Amino acid sequence: MTSLDLTADVVTLTEQLVNIESVSGNEKPIADAVEAELRRLDHLEVTRFGNNVVARTSHGHPERVVIAGHLDTVPLNDNLPARRDEENLHGLGSCDMKGGVAVALRLAASMATTNRDITFLFYECEEVEEHRNGLKLLGEAHPELLEADFAILMEPSNAVVEAGCQGTMRVDVTSRGERAHSARSWNGVNAIHGAGEILHRLNAYEPRRPVIDGLEYHEGLNAVFVTGGVAGNVLPDACTVSVNYRFAPDRSEAEAVERVRKVCDGFEIEVTDSASAAMPGLGVPAAAAFVAAVGGTANPKFGWTDVARFRDLGVPAVNFGPGDPLLAHKQDEHVPLEHLRRAEQQLRSWLDPRIASAP
Amino acid sequence: MTSLDLTADVVTLTEQLVNIESVSGNEKPIADAVEAELRRLDHLEVTRFGNNVVARTSHGHPERVVIAGHLDTVPLNDNLPARRDEENLHGLGSCDMKGGVAVALRLAASMATTNRDITFLFYECEEVEEHRNGLKLLGEAHPELLEADFAILMEPSNAVVEAGCQGTMRVDVTSRGERAHSARSWNGVNAIHGAGEILHRLNAYEPRRPVIDGLEYHEGLNAVFVTGGVAGNVLPDACTVSVNYRFAPDRSEAEAVERVRKVCDGFEIEVTDSASAAMPGLGVPAAAAFVAAVGGTANPKFGWTDVARFRDLGVPAVNFGPGDPLLAHKQDEHVPLEHLRRAEQQLRSWLDPRIASAP
Numbered sequence: 001m002t003s004l005d006l007t008a009d010v011v012t013l014t015e016q017l018v019n020i021e022s023v024s025g026n027e028k029p030i031a032d033a034v035e036a037e038l039r040r041l042d043h044l045e046v047t048r049f050g051n052n053v054v055a056r057t058s059h060g061h062p063e064r065v066v067i068a069g070h071l072d073t074v075p076l077n078d079n080l081p082a083r084r085d086e087e088n089l090h091g092l093g094s095c096d097m098k099g100g101v102a103v104a105l106r107l108a109a110s111m112a113t114t115n116r117d118i119t120f121l122f123y124e125c126e127e128v129e130e131h132r133n134g135l136k137l138l139g140e141a142h143p144e145l146l147e148a149d150f151a152i153l154m155e156p157s158n159a160v161v162e163a164g165c166q167g168t169m170r171v172d173v174t175s176r177g178e179r180a181h182s183a184r185s186w187n188g189v190n191a192i193h194g195a196g197e198i199l200h201r202l203n204a205y206e207p208r209r210p211v212i213d214g215l216e217y218h219e220g221l222n223a224v225f226v227t228g229g230v231a232g233n234v235l236p237d238a239c240t241v242s243v244n245y246r247f248a249p250d251r252s253e254a255e256a257v258e259r260v261r262k263v264c265d266g267f268e269i270e271v272t273d274s275a276s277a278a279m280p281g282l283g284v285p286a287a288a289a290f291v292a293a294v295g296g297t298a299n300p301k302f303g304w305t306d307v308a309r310f311r312d313l314g315v316p317a318v319n320f321g322p323g324d325p326l327l328a329h330k331q332d333e334h335v336p337l338e339h340l341r342r343a344e345q346q347l348r349s350w351l352d353p354r355i356a357s358a359p
Numbered sequence: 360m361t362s363l364d365l366t367a368d369v370v371t372l373t374e375q376l377v378n379i380e381s382v383s384g385n386e387k388p389i390a391d392a393v394e395a396e397l398r399r400l401d402h403l404e405v406t407r408f409g410n411n412v413v414a415r416t417s418h419g420h421p422e423r424v425v426i427a428g429h430l431d432t433v434p435l436n437d438n439l440p441a442r443r444d445e446e447n448l449h450g451l452g453s454c455d456m457k458g459g460v461a462v463a464l465r466l467a468a469s470m471a472t473t474n475r476d477i478t479f480l481f482y483e484c485e486e487v488e489e490h491r492n493g494l495k496l497l498g499e500a501h502p503e504l505l506e507a508d509f510a511i512l513m514e515p516s517n518a519v520v521e522a523g524c525q526g527t528m529r530v531d532v533t534s535r536g537e538r539a540h541s542a543r544s545w546n547g548v549n550a551i552h553g554a555g556e557i558l559h560r561l562n563a564y565e566p567r568r569p570v571i572d573g574l575e576y577h578e579g580l581n582a583v584f585v586t587g588g589v590a591g592n593v594l595p596d597a598c599t600v601s602v603n604y605r606f607a608p609d610r611s612e613a614e615a616v617e618r619v620r621k622v623c624d625g626f627e628i629e630v631t632d633s634a635s636a637a638m639p640g641l642g643v644p645a646a647a648a649f650v651a652a653v654g655g656t657a658n659p660k661f662g663w664t665d666v667a668r669f670r671d672l673g674v675p676a677v678n679f680g681p682g683d684p685l686l687a688h689k690q691d692e693h694v695p696l697e698h699l700r701r702a703e704q705q706l707r708s709w710l711d712p713r714i715a716s717a718p
Contacts, residue, residue, distance in 0.1 A: 006376070166542060170591055181685070182603045183525060184663035185566075185579035192582035192600070193562045199553045199555030207544075220544035223551035225588030232529055232583055232603060233633070240550070246592060274590070282679065303542035 004033045006109035010340045011089060014102040018082040018091040024072040025131070027051040027124040031071060034105065036120050043112045046143060053125040054145050055108055055116050057228070058332040061288065065265070066151035067347070068135070068249035068306070068313065069101040070126035077331045083112050090334040099335040100154025103322065103344045104171040113353040120147055126306060130275075139313050150286035151310045152347075156323030159343040161291050162301035165308055166217060167277030169245045170224070171260045173198050174268040180235045187238040188235035194226060194227045195239040199223065201263055202243065210248045213280040215300035217248035220265065223346050242272070246302065249277035281316040293350035294320065363392045366469035369699045372447060373461040377441035383431040383491070384408040384484040390430060393464065395561040400413060402471045406504060411493040413504050414467055415562055416476050423476040423644060425510035426706070427494070427665070427672060428460040429485035436690040437596070449693040454682035455627050458694040459513025462681065462703045466710065473710040478507055489634075494665050498672050509645035510669045511706075515682030515694070518702040521660035522574060522639030522652050523676050524667055528604045528615050529583070529632040532557050532623045538589065538596045547594035551587045554598040558582065559643040561602065570609045572639040574659035576607035580622065601631070605661065608636035637667040640675040652709035653679065 002020050005311050006013065023032040040044045044055040051071065065293055073093035089099070101122060108120045123134030130136060155162075175195040180188025193254035207219040221243060228239030243264075247256045253276050258316035261269055281287055282298060291298045301307070310317035322339030349355070361379050365372065381389040384536030390410035397405050403414040408656040432452035441450035448458070460481060467479045479717065482493030489495060489691035498505055514521075534554040539547025566578040580602060602623075612635050619627055640646050641657060650657045660666070660678050682700030708714070 046408050047391060075631055092443075168542070168592070181662065182581050182583055183527070183605050184577075184685075185568075185581050185605070186577065190561075190581050193558055195585070196555055196558030196562055199552055199558065202549075203552045203555055218545065220541060221543050222541050222549055222594055223587075224541060224593065226551050226554070226585050227588075227599060228582075229584030229586075229601065230378065232601070233527070235581055236583060240587060242588065246542050279551070318535075325547075329663065356422070 002029060004035055006037050006105050010102050010106050010344045011337050013083060013105060014089055014094065014099045014101050014335065014340060015082045017098040017102055019080065019093050021076065021080060021091070022071050022073055023075050024125050024128040027071045029086050031122065031124065038108060041109060044108060049138055050134060050141060053122045055120040057114060057118055060112065061115065061117045064119060064148045065286065066119045066121055066125065066146060066148045066156065068121040069097050069104050069154040070124070071101065071122050072124055072127050073330050074127050077261045079331050088334040090332065090335055092333070092334045095119065095152055095156050095333040096324065096328035097156055097321055098322035099323050100156065103340065103347065104154055107347055107351065111348065111351060114351040115353050115355055116351060119146065135302040139197040139309065143313065145314065146313055148315050149215050150290065151315045151317035152286065152290070152320050153305060153307050153310070153317055154274050154321035155305050155319040156321050156325045157319045157329055158324055159322050159339040161294060161298040161318050161320050163213065163215060163280030163282055163298045164278045164302065165301040167247045167251065167256060167304045168247065168275050168304040169253065169256050169260070169271060169293050171243045171265045171347050172270045172272055173237060173243055174240045176268070177235065177237045177239045179230065181200065182233045182235055187252050190235045192236050195226070195228065195241055198241045198264060198267060205263060208248060209293065210250050212248065212250055212266045213278055213282045215298065217300045218302060219248055220246040235313040247277060251277065251280045253266060275304050276308055278311040284316040287316055287318060290318065290350060361388060361392055365397050365464050367462050369465050369698050369703045373444060373453065373458050373469065373694065373699060374441045375446055377453050377456040377560055378439065380435065380439060381430050381432055381452070382434050383472070383484050383487040386430045387443060390481065390483065397467060401466060402570065403467060406637055408497050408501060409493060411497050413548040414479040415545065416473060416475055418472065420476045420590055421509045422467050423478060424464065424645065425478045425480055425505060425507045426463045426513065427480040427482065427510060428456050428463055428513040428514045429482050430460065431486050432484055433486050433688050438690050447695055448692065451692070453694045454515050454692040455687035456513055456680055456682065458699050459515070459680035462699060462706065463513055465703050466706055469554065469705065470710060472712040474712050474714055475710060478505065481523045484500065488631045496629055496666050498668065502672065505672055506562050509643065509649065510674045510676035511649070511679050512664060512669065512676055513665050513680035514664050514678040514700040515684045515687055516678045517639050517683055518681045520653060520677050520679050522572065522641055522657045523637045524660040524662065524664045525576060525578070525608065526606045526610065526612060526615060526636030527634050527663040528612065528619070528630060530619045531631055533597060533599045533601050533627040535627070536594065536596045539594045541592045541594055544594050550595045550598040554585070554587065554600055557600045557623060559628060564622060567607060569609050571609050572641045574577050574639055574657065574683045576659045577661060578607055579605040581639040606636060608638045634663050635667055637670040637676070641677040646677060647707060649677065652666065653705040
């Protein structure tokens with residue numbers, strides 16, 4: 001088994017984690033290594049569930065926080081092993097999100113006492129279909145393991161709090177026509193030409209930018225796929241534009257569907273995928289205290305993340321992790337060493353047993 | 360070997376031909392049967408080239424006509440064996456174009472003398488990629504076998520002359536954009552949205568209907584495929600609309616490209632396929648005489664056919680065959696018995712040795 005050294009500095013530990021390949025579905029080696037190291041630590045109670053590892057302190061504090069990171073990565077893209085330069089660590093998963101996992105593991109190993117109880121969670125299959133998501137499956141099977149007052153998801157966010165998340169919905173919008181031989185096109189109705197009106201409306205759409213808890217979100221309504229055609233000599237009778245609607249946290253999924261339906265009035269629509277948004281929740285005392293402790297800045301999260309899943313579990317959550325989210329899933333993803341060190345330092349201060357936790 | 364009876368009536372012979380399955384690439388059995396029967400006939404000189412069979416009279420007439428039909432069909436679609444009712448013969452290839460082949464074989468077998476020399480041609484792979492087309496390959500290898508003053512292609516045309524053919528060209532028109540995560544769509548440029556302008560112009564396009572040799576053609580400019588998209592969470596950076604331009608015979612391929620380029624100004628275009636149109640050529644004496652002999656009516660041919668290939672060989676040609684072209688390639692294709700009998704009768708009269716051929 002590849003081993004990890006939780007006493008190494010956070011950069012070295014990130015490098016070790018990156019070098020254990022863990023593309024979604026292949027998390028067993030990394031979960032084994034994480035579990036083995038955490039089991040050496042007397043102050044943690046460790047539970048294994050699939051390739052998910054939960055490690056909990058039980059100091060008897062009135063407040064408990066979850067610190068969570070996923071162990072999997074998107075597929076290899078000729079970007080292993082890890083490579084370090086003066087400023088960055090490069091390699092698959094360095095940004096999304098083994099840097100964040102390393103920070104969490106450093107805290108788990110080095111803070112035998114803290115001012116809050118902590119539930120560390122390292123989980124599988126975040127990058128793939130929802131029904132395989134480790135956080136979802138664990139939440140369904142053992143919700144008691146995830147009970148907490150607040151959660152920090154170590155998703156890359158430039159080591160600044162990114163609060164809430166926008167919802168995401170995919171809708172197939174279909175234009176219908178009537179087939180005919182393209183040599184006698186006046187006998188049919190061209191469904192691809194008909195889809196021009198859908199694209200026209202998407203082009204004209206003005207996305208909302210609502211301000212919520214002081215944060216400006218930014219919606220988007222975009223075609224992500226278009227397909228149509230039968231044969232090179234046939235007028236097509238159907239054309240489908242797949243639309244991705246990113247909606248701000250003040251809008252429910254039902255409201256989001258209604259919005260798409262209104263824009264696409266007159267066309268068939270079918271919702272193929274939907275995930276609700278999460279309110280930033282910065283009014284929750286634990287969240288406000290955390291933002292204050294890590295620099296006082298919070299930005300809106302535009303992408304969808306598992307903070308919405310914590311919200312569904314009744315746990316307010318924010319994104320806070322090293323790395324630029326724009327680099328996630330890119331071949332040249334990397335994480336600044338400064339982010340790793342700063343995130344560890346700020347969390348360490350916030351959890352310092354010499355500092356009382358927020359009421 | 361399945362045998363044919365060229366002394367049977369034209370309906371029975373069509374039924375026999377339909378029942379020899381000959382999907383493109385599998386023409387050997389039907390070509391063998393056709394060749395065997397034609398070789399029994401003393402007035403014909405038979406040449407075999409691949410699965411193409413040429414049978415020529417040599418009466419020494421000053422005029423020679425080609426009567427041609429392809430032996431292949433589109434793929435099976437649960438439409439064999441042939442089925443006959445009061446008015447129609449049903450089954451794969453009955454319309455496109457074994458009815459026409461049967462008419463030609465009847466003439467070949469029963470007219471030992473004619474008022475013109477005749478080159479009968481039965482060829483393979485008309486329904487598939489051009490580089491397999493039997494007429495094309497034979498014309499390249501043995502052009503002398505196809506020398507003639509005039510050609511009749513037995514393509515379904517309701518047993519009325521359809522003159523010339525429109526050209527056909529396929530052009531990929533591509534809209535470019537810039538990828539971005541769909542959660543931050545303002546960082547990119549959506550190429551599918553950009554393709555809306557292409558569809559808008561296609562919708563607005565007014566097709567020409569030029570009158571040539573008294574025949575009204577009818578152009579068409581249609582999207583036949585559209586593709587675009589990278590992933591469900593990515594703004595796409597390319598979207599391609601495949602356009603099929605059907606152009607009238609007064610327009611060259613170069614003029615057709617120019618027309619598409621003008622309509623799609625500002626977008627990338629790539630011609631992926633092109634076949635020239637054929638002028639109706641009804642001014643050619645042999646053609647005019649043929650039209651007069653078969654009822655005096657000629658219609659424009661909207662679809663592309665191998666008459667354009669004859670034109671390239673320097674042989675004026677028309678389409679004239681039993682069957683409704685709108686039924687070609689349909690599962691329920693069929694040919695009216697009346698078409699079969701009329702086409703045979705009209706060609707027989709035109710070739711009657713007691714009637715002098717046109718000067």
